[in-house]
Amino acid sequence: MRQLRPSTIREILKVTAQPEIISFAGGLPAPELFPVEAVRAAADEVLAQSGREALQYGPSEGFPALREWIAEEMQHRGVAVSAAEVLVTNGSQQVLDLAAKLFLNAGDVVLTENPTYLAAIQAFQTFEARFVPVPTDNKGLIPETLPELIRRHHPKFLYTIPNFQNPTGVTLAAERRSLLARIAAEHALTIIEDDPYGKLRYRGPDIPPVKHWDEAGRVLYASTFSKTVAPGLRLGWVTAPKEEFSRLLILKQASDLHTSSFDQRVAFTYLTRNDQPAHLERIRRAYGERFAMMDATLGAEMPAAYEWTHPEGGMFLWVTGPAELDGLALLERAIERQVAFVPGRDFFPAEGGSNYLRLNFSNSSPERIREGVRRLATLCRELP
């Protein structure tokens, strides 16, 4: 426990919950796009038609019909899995915790992108992982660097977020995904592919998950309904090769017996009674507009020394400031001007990273994005 740090984001979120603050800090979806009425109708239907089953304990693997739905969905994305390979979890965050329990002893090495998802760092640090960064560029991690890293560090797994990565927004190129799967097969490398944002693409062609190329069964693939339906449901899943699946299942049982029977049934009823593609299209359109507004305002207002990524989907972009920028100090001043973001430092498992900012664009209207970026840019221009 002594090695664990509290999450800066969670601390900041307490402040940024005040309505007068324009917050680019949290990873929150747009609440106005939550399908509240449709979920209420689904909940009514579940309680009316199968209330006793929905309020009863259920199987640890998950509600069978929902597992079927997820397997079909994954088949559409080019991943050949059956419902028997789908474990429903309490958000995809639980997958990270269970995978850490399954694979890690104290001091074991995990390969990650650098920076990477803050709460994955926390999940793996809880089991005293050592982090070794994989070199990356604007097409994601560079698979050619892996054989040497594997030889030197004997990692227990590689953790990667191939689509619209959190925090950078960068997407792993298709040719790198197939190469990654091949290298994993040749070097017996386990991959944890974390894909919460894959369906939030507002520009460019879809790319299949790494799991699509995983003939050797080296990839555990995790995703979630948090960004496509609502995070409050806490519904995610993992598909894993047989042996890992059965171990994850035991760990899940020890941890919480099973994911909420009620929530799973409500989600399944909601998904099958509504036009999910149309709902996703609304989210994608809104996020695409919000990204465009953030990008255009940054372009018009930020000093020349600042650069940022141009993600084709997801909820974040990543700003690189001048080397001497102190993101945490900037945040303190930004909060005085009622705008917030997450300083990049916490996304780096090792040293460095203080001159970066993560900006979320899904959770503010275009008007507030324009105003918030103006405030932030004014502050950046005033820096010595």
Ligand SMILES: Cc1ncc(COP(=O)(O)O)c(C=O)c1O
């Ligand atoms: C990369 C990544 N993985 C996992 C999660 C966890 O999502 P959930 O537990 O809501 O499925 C998030 C949430 O922001 C994320 O960004």
